[in-house]
Amino acid sequence: MQNEHVRLLHTGQQLLLASVRLKFYGKSTAKKITYQCVTCFKVKPKSYDQLMDNLPKERVQPARPFLNSGVDYYGPVSVCPSHKRGVAPVKAYITIFVCLATRAVHIELVSALTTEAFLGALEQFMSRQGKCAHFQTTQPTSQVQITRILKGSIT
Incomplete structure (x- = not known):
């Protein structure tokens, strides 16, 4: 049965069974041979469906x-404060604001990873784009502080 499977160039169960039935009978043997064949296993990998949760309402509406x-x-990045000779580059960071509905991107350059620098970038962002109803960050403590800023409890 194994020789017949290789001779038929690693065919499936049905063709192997049909070929072997000319001489022998054995569906379970044909099934066993095709499942144990390493070449067939590599050629026909099992595909898995990716499980995804529903998008939040801020992304859909x-x-x-x-x-x-x-x-x-994002950063740090090296920024030259002047085009003159002998001026050393300065470390800076990029603040990326992303619209959750339209995927638009707004980029601001900040000088440091401080609260004052972020508040300056947030102020520039909101002066150009308007006040936000909902802000999302990757840091939970930053999320709470930004929510307070947007509600006006911290100035």
Whole structure:
């Protein structure tokens, strides 16, 4: 049965069984041979479906740009403060604001990873894009502070 499977160039169970039935009978043997064949296992891998949760309502409902936003930092990056000779580059960070509904991106450059620098970037962002109803970050403590800023309890 194994020789017949290789001779038929690693065919499936039905063709192997039909070929072997000319001489022998044995569906379970044909099934066993095709399952144990390493070449057939590599050629026909099992595919798995990816499980995804439903998107949050901020991502699905139509809204004006940046009404529901996310924020994250990128960096550090080297920035030259002047084009003159002998001026050393300075370390800076990029604040990335992303609209959750339209996927638009707003980028601000900040000088440090401090609260004052972030508040300056947030102020510039909100002066250009308008006040946000919902902000999403990857840090839970930052999420609470930004929510307080948006509600006006911290200035």
